[in-house]
Amino acid sequence: MATVVWFVASACAIASALAVIVQRNPFIAAIALLGNLASLATLYLLLQSDFVAAAQIIVYAGAVMVMFLFVIAYVGPHAEVPDERRHTWQLIAACVAAGAILVEIALAVGRSTLDSAASVEDSFGSPQAVGEVFLTRYVGAFELVSLLLLVAAIAGVVLGSGPRPSRVVDERQRRVQEARDLAASRAGDDR
Amino acid sequence: MTTPVVQWGALAPDLILLGGAAVLLLVAVLFRDRTARDIAMLVGVGCFVGSAVAVTVIWDHGDGVRAVLDGQFVVDRFANAVRVIVAGSGLLTLMGAYGWARLREHGPEFVAFLLVAAAGMDLMAASNSFVSLFVSLETFSIALYALCAFDTKSSASLESGLKYLILGSIGSVVLVYGAAFLYGATGSFRFDEIAVGVAAEPESLLALAGLALVLGGLGFKIAVVPFHMWTPDVYEGAPTPVTAFMSAATKAAAFAVLVRVLVTAVPAMGDTWKPALAVAAIVTMLFANVVALRQTNVKRMLAYSSVGHAGYLLMALVSGQAGAKALLFYLAVYAATSVGAFTVVAIAERETGRAATIDSLRGWGFSRPVLGGALAIFLLSLAGFPPTAGFLAKLYLFAAAIDAGYTYLALVGVAATVISLGYYLRVGLALYDRRHESGSMLPSAPGTAWAGTCAALAAIVVLWLGIYPPDVLDWAGQAAASLIAAP
Numbered sequence: 273m274a275t276v277v278w279f280v281a282s283a284c285a286i287a288s289a290l291a292v293i294v295q296r297n298p299f300i301a302a303i304a305l306l307g308n309l310a311s312l313a314t315l316y317l318l319l320q321s322d323f324v325a326a327a328q329i330i331v332y333a334g335a336v337m338v339m340f341l342f343v344i345a346y347v348g349p350h351a352e353v354p355d356e357r358r359h360t361w362q363l364i365a366a367c368v369a370a371g372a373i374l375v376e377i378a379l380a381v382g383r384s385t386l387d388s389a390a391s392v393e394d395s396f397g398s399p400q401a402v403g404e405v406f407l408t409r410y411v412g413a414f415e416l417v418s419l420l421l422l423v424a425a426i427a428g429v430v431l432g433s434g435p436r437p438s439r440v441v442d443e444r445q446r447r448v449q450e451a452r453d454l455a456a457s458r459a460g461d462d463r
Numbered sequence: 464m465t466t467p468v469v470q471w472g473a474l475a476p477d478l479i480l481l482g483g484a485a486v487l488l489l490v491a492v493l494f495r496d497r498t499a500r501d502i503a504m505l506v507g508v509g510c511f512v513g514s515a516v517a518v519t520v521i522w523d524h525g526d527g528v529r530a531v532l533d534g535q536f537v538v539d540r541f542a543n544a545v546r547v548i549v550a551g552s553g554l555l556t557l558m559g560a561y562g563w564a565r566l567r568e569h570g571p572e573f574v575a576f577l578l579v580a581a582a583g584m585d586l587m588a589a590s591n592s593f594v595s596l597f598v599s600l601e602t603f604s605i606a607l608y609a610l611c612a613f614d615t616k617s618s619a620s621l622e623s624g625l626k627y628l629i630l631g632s633i634g635s636v637v638l639v640y641g642a643a644f645l646y647g648a649t650g651s652f653r654f655d656e657i658a659v660g661v662a663a664e665p666e667s668l669l670a671l672a673g674l675a676l677v678l679g680g681l682g683f684k685i686a687v688v689p690f691h692m693w694t695p696d697v698y699e700g701a702p703t704p705v706t707a708f709m710s711a712a713t714k715a716a717a718f719a720v721l722v723r724v725l726v727t728a729v730p731a732m733g734d735t736w737k738p739a740l741a742v743a744a745i746v747t748m749l750f751a752n753v754v755a756l757r758q759t760n761v762k763r764m765l766a767y768s769s770v771g772h773a774g775y776l777l778m779a780l781v782s783g784q785a786g787a788k789a790l791l792f793y794l795a796v797y798a799a800t801s802v803g804a805f806t807v808v809a810i811a812e813r814e815t816g817r818a819a820t821i822d823s824l825r826g827w828g829f830s831r832p833v834l835g836g837a838l839a840i841f842l843l844s845l846a847g848f849p850p851t852a853g854f855l856a857k858l859y860l861f862a863a864a865i866d867a868g869y870t871y872l873a874l875v876g877v878a879a880t881v882i883s884l885g886y887y888l889r890v891g892l893a894l895y896d897r898r899h900e901s902g903s904m905l906p907s908a909p910g911t912a913w914a915g916t917c918a919a920l921a922a923i924v925v926l927w928l929g930i931y932p933p934d935v936l937d938w939a940g941q942a943a944a945s946l947i948a949a950p
Contacts, residue, residue, distance in 0.1 A: 380644065380672035411467045412532040413598040416586065419481065420602045423579050426488065427609030430572045431624075 278318055285311035298344050302337065309333045321397040470531045472524065473538040476517040476546050480582040483510030484575040491571035500570030507557045507574040511581070515550040518543045528945055534653055535595045537723075542589035544791050544942035545719040549588075552711035552798045553581045558917035559806030560704035562813065562910015565614055573613060577708065580606035584716035591727070592653040593642035593677075596720060597635070600684070603716070604631050607709060611701040623700025630693040631683065638680025644673030645728075654728035662731040674729055674736060681724070684717040687777060688747040691770045698766035703812060706762065707805030710769045711798035718776055718794060722787055725780060726947050737781045741872055744781075747774030748879035755886045761808050761819040764886055765801070768845060771883060772797055775876055779860055782867035787943035789859040792936060796844065796852040796928055803921030804841040806914050807834050813908035821890055826899030834911075835894050837918035844925045846887040847880050852928035859936075 288311060291304035309332045316325035395401050406414045471478070483506050490502050521543065528539040556577065560566065566573055583603030590596040608631065612624025646652055648670035649660025661670050682690035698706045725736060748771055755767035772793075779790035811819045811827060811834075828835030844853030857880065861873040928935055 376672050376675070377644075380668040383668045408465065408467050409533050410535065410594055411469075412535050412586075413594045416583075416595075416598045416602055419579065420598065420605055423576065423602065423609070424605050426572060427576070427605065430569055431609060431612055431615055 274318055277314065281311045281314040281318070284308075285315065299341070302340050302344060305340075306333055306337050309337070319397070320392060323397055323399045323402045467533060470529060470538070472521055473529045473531050474536075475521065476514040476543075476550075477582045477585045479513045479517060480510050480578045480585070483507065483513075484578040484582070487571040487575040487578070491569075491575070494571075496567055500566045503566075503571040503574040504557060504561060507578060508554060510578055511550045511554040511557070514581075514585075515547050515554075518546050518550075530591070531589070532595075534655070535592050536586065536589045537591040538589050540942040540945035541719065541723070541787070541791070542585070544938065545588035545715050545794075546585045548715045548791075548795050548798050549581050549584050549712045551795075552708055552715070552802050553577055555799070555802040555806070555917050555921055556704055556708040556711075558920075559707060559802065559809060559914045560910075561913040562908060563702065563704060563809070564909075565702070569613070573610070576606040576610050576613075579603070580610065580708070581712065584712055588716050588719040588723075590720055590723070591655070592651075593639075593645070594652050596724075597639055597642065600638070600720075601635060603713070604635070607705070607713070610705040610708075611697060613705065614702045617700075617702075619700035620702055623697045626693055626700075627697045634680050634683025634690070636680075637676050637683070641673045641676025641678075641680055644669055644676060646673075648673060654724065657728040658730060661729055665731045670729070670732065671735065674732060675739075677724065678721075678736065678739070681717060681721050682743070685714060685721065685773050685776075686770050687743050687773045688750045688770065691747070691751070691773075694770050695763050695766045698769065699760060699763045699818075703762065703805050703809035706766075707802045707809070710765070710801045710805065714769070714773065714776075715794040715798060718773075718780075718790060722780060722790065723946065726787075740777050740780050741869060744774050744777035744872055745875050747771065747777065748875055749774075749882075752879045752882040752886075755883065758886065759820050759822070761811075761821065761824065761890060762805070764890070765804060765808070768883065768886070769801065771879060772845075774879065775857065775860060778864045778869065778872050778876060781869060781872075782863040784943050784947045785863040785866055786860075787947055788936070788939045789856070789863040791939035791942055792928075792932070793856040793860055795935060795939070796856040796925065799921045799924040799928075800841045800844045800853060803837060803918050803925070804845070806917050806921070807838040807841070810834055810908055810911055810914045810918075813910075814906075821893045824890065825893045825896045828894035829900045833915050834918055837915075837922040839891050839894060840922045840925055842887045842891045844929070846884050850926065850929045852925045852932070855929055855932055 285308055288304045288307035292301050292308060295301040295304060309328060313325040313328040313333075316328060487503055487506055490499055490506065493499075494502055521538070522540060528537065530536075531538050557574065560573070580603040583599045583601075583606065586599035587596060587603065590599055608624050608628045610624075611627050612621050614620035642652065645657055648664070648667045649657045651657055651660065661667070664670070679690065683693075686694040698710065701709065725733075729736065751767045751771035751774060755764050755771065758764035758767060776790060776793060779786040779793065782789070808819045810831075811824060815823055817823065828839065840851060844851035847853045847857040849855075857876070861876055864870070864873045864876070
């Protein structure tokens, strides 16, 4: 049973990953990415990582993908004209490099002794086990990640917002407003 | 479940930086304009100085080596030495950035990002597992992406931030992929446990694939050929104070963690990675210095020069303990030189209001004697002329390589240095071009006094290390010894 699920999920993962990069329509590519994330979550379940699978669905499929789709709907599927110039040598180089990495990894995994299955306890992968590791062995990295997210959020605010209203700008705006008021009152006089 | 023990003392230099960043976020809310900027500068300078002082306090604790947070970090003298280099770069960067107009709008945030980036670099240099390495690398990278794009009115700055974000993410992904393979081969993320696993099975292809990917991922951060593509564009487009900090501090932290990975996690595979790094060193030294000859934009030229210096530094990685000592000395010298050079370039840009090119700098040395003189010293140091520190740094590096049996690397290094004279001297001669000596002076840009102080300080450091290096050499030697046990 597990083997069958593994084959199906793996085939779906590879097919949907291909679809993400081949599809020209960003909306369909995003849906394919959703399928990819779901297939991966299935694989995680097979690896007894319930918590990671659930987090994958909730965070990526739930939150991140909804945002992607929202942005695509907002910008429109054809906002970006694809670059029609063919960079042939770049394409060839990229294929050669990707192929080399594929061969390297296939060799490494194929020749290594990964045949003995690891034995894990029943609690492995449960939210409790994950939380315990976060707060004991990896507590430094865990705290640092919270800082990282804070910095990313502040960076978004600083880069996304214009300059903070400063006194100089206030003064200039006040003068502009005064000039406008004056002009408006004069226009009123003329009439 | 046991409560983890936190070694607060060993982490103090980083916590000071992070605490300062937290304070600055409040400053950003409570104050505005110049007041906010000036408070931010004070807090920033205080934190960098405090971090360096804390390092001197804990330098001898636990014989210079302490495992922190269940062995996820190791605070040894090597990590502490990198902390001092990062703090020094940050201090000089702040002084050089003072007059930058954008700081009047978002000064506290700028300094906060700088502090977080510095803390992330410190923690990365002290990382003893791929988990802490990756998280600290992302922490400083995110801060740097934001800093690169900080000048939101300049499309070059935004482009630089976006390019760095995308290419940096690819580098991170490659690194994580490699770490996963090493985990598969050895069953651990911790460097000391990986070393045991690799030593038991040194021919493992899984570990080899992992190491190759990890080297590629870190190669992005240290910007060696062929992973250097982002460097010229990002360095040129980013606001110049940010470029100064990146070139000095990122290089120090990334090389430090690379050395730690190589000598503590995979020493058993030395026969594999040493030839690979030697080839990368040769290609990087020759390629970067030849391409730099063609640049007219000074920032872009210095970016290629930075790639070239990464090539020289790769030489240190294959040269054992003497190499690690030479590496630290070189990083300290390069940090002072690079921050100083970029700061002077920033002032020249602010005065003329356009990018600094070799032509725009013609005769500039006569109208700005202090800044021009400092830039000349930095260029000589980058080129490796005595009595500047660049000469001694290169000398120790080449000597370490020859002692380790890599005479051909040292010879290529000398050849690359000769090539590099071509572009360093071109800028130096342009600075003092008599034909363009003009009596009239442009009005000095805001913050010139602070940037001038920064440049003068950096120039003094460069000359001091070039004339009387024993103190710093001893310090680098202690740091290298704490990382690599003498055979």
